[in-house]
Amino acid sequence: RKEVEQDPGPFNVPEGATVAFNCTYSNSASQSFFWYRQDCRKEPKLLMSVYSSGNEDGRFTAQLNRASQYISLLIRDSKLSDSATYLCVVTHPRGTYKYIFGTGTRLKVLA
Amino acid sequence: NAGVTQTPKFQVLKTGQSMTLQCAQDMNHEYMSWYRQDPGMGLRLIHYSVGAGITDQGEVPNGYNVSRSTTEDFPLRLLSAAPSQTSVYFCASSYSPGGTDEQYFGPGTRLTVT
Numbered sequence: 402r403k404e405v406e407q408d409p410g411p412f413n414v415p416e417g418a419t420v421a422f423n424c425t426y427s428n429s430a431s432q433s434f435f436w437y438r439q440d441c442r443k444e445p446k447l448l449m450s451v452y453s454s455g456n457e458d459g460r461f462t463a464q465l466n467r468a469s470q471y472i473s474l475l476i477r478d479s480k481l482s483d484s485a486t487y488l489c490v491v492t493h494p495r496g497t498y499k500y501i502f503g504t505g506t507r508l509k510v511l512a
Numbered sequence: 513n514a515g516v517t518q519t520p521k522f523q524v525l526k527t528g529q530s531m532t533l534q535c536a537q538d539m540n541h542e543y544m545s546w547y548r549q550d551p552g553m554g555l556r557l558i559h560y561s562v563g564a565g566i567t568d569q570g571e572v573p574n575g576y577n578v579s580r581s582t583t584e585d586f587p588l589r590l591l592s593a594a595p596s597q598t599s600v601y602f603c604a605s606s607y608s609p610g611g612t613d614e615q616y617f618g619p620g621t622r623l624t625v626t
Contacts, residue, residue, distance in 0.1 A: 504554035
């Protein structure tokens, strides 16, 4: 079983739709959680960190459920420019210094 | 700030050749790391460093060496290239080594081994 698992998609949604991705992780002591965005043939870039209380940045909302060991990303009012691969990232407990990446979920927003 | 820079952007090697992928950052970050990205596999950690003079292995270290003589530079050496090392390589850095900070990525090196 992979340490961080994501549905690879693709998720094909029309413009204006709301779409949600989940990511599960296996290490209950994982420390920090992030969502990164990666465009085709480009480097990953931070979309948002995920906090225990949940956090929102414009159209994007991230949540963490430690009991069930998953994080989620909700995108409202999807834009064509949201088309990308979304990577879930989890860090191991303090002292092990490793970021663990999921394989990513591909989103295509259709006109 | 240039951020994280990587050279070269593209490289073709023959099996058995060696080469060094360069990575530099100008943000005074302590933590630097190398990943490879293959289709369907996601980013996998090759080696990482929590500061000058300190390196450690990640998930897939075989066939690669690293060193960290300065805070700014973290080169990745392929000792004897194999077709299985065909991949996209990303270097990344973050301010602290504790795993709580955002990682900044370089633009990647696309390596083909024939």
